[in-house]
Amino acid sequence: MGIDVSPNKVVTFNATHNRLVNTNIEQIPMEHEITGCKISCIFQRRKSSSGDGNPLIYALKGKDGYSISRRELTKFLGSFYVLLEKILGQKSADIIVPMPSSHPIALIIARRIARRMNNQVLILNNLFQKKTIDEVSSELEDLLQNSLLSKKECRSIEQLIARLGKVKGKMFSMKNVDIKSRAYINPLKLSLHSPEISMTLLRIIVVDDLVASGSTLSAAVNLLRELYPNAHIEGICLFSKL
Structure with a gap:
């Protein structure tokens, strides 16, 4: 069926x-x-x-x-x-x-x-x-200050922030994020x-x-x-x- x-x-x-x-x-x-x-x-x-x-x-x-x-x-x-x-x-x-x-x-x-x-x-x-795109981007900016992140992880987060900056609308949606990058995001409050x-x-x-x-x-x-x-x-x- x-x-x-x-x-x-x-x-x-x-x-x-x-x-x-x-x-x-x-x-x-x-x-x-x-x-x-x-x-x-x-x-x-x-x-x-x-x-x-x-x-x-x-x-x-x-x-x-x-x-x-x-x-x-x-x-x-x-x-x-x-x-x-x-x-x-x-x-x-x-x-x-x-x-x-x-x-x-x-x-x-x-x-x-x-x-x-x-x-x-x-x-x-x-x-x-759901969080707003601005809230998620702000949290990702804070995450970049974490000294435990590798250079590769930092680049991934920076690229993610840049992509979110181009998304139309106010509310955040996981569909705008590739699966590998979703681990960095808490989309709810x-x-x-x-x-x-x-x-x-x-x-x-x-x-x-x-x-x-x-x-x-x-x-x-x-x-x-x-x-x-x-x-x-x-x-x-x-x-x-x-």
């Missing part, structure tokens, strides 16, 4: 193969470990000669000219719910944290998870904020309204739409550990790493 992509970038469901995205309900959902946190993925991205599964996430977000009809989208729902149920199993949570995005995919999934848990869970939709929750063991599920390098999820997990040191944290993503 994969996808086809037409020459004009229209994405459609295809039940006869698993190319680009594997949505087969017989599969065991893929898991990744990021910063010691288990991340379970509903659909598995797959490489092929024609792409890597990104067309579906692009179509869901209406990006780069890709599109998908509502009728085609509904064909993925059966697999989505079966695989999500496999992931959730007997899991429970106190808090669900969707990752910040201009597109509501993570929030929609968070609400589906909360509904599955009979809504006995708090969704913190605005716990994280806590909002000014981070709630204080007094529980002995807090169970948190972080929700995102896609695992790429894992840098953004890693930043989120680290911020949550600072905010809630005794929390047990897991993650659920719509799409896996390649």
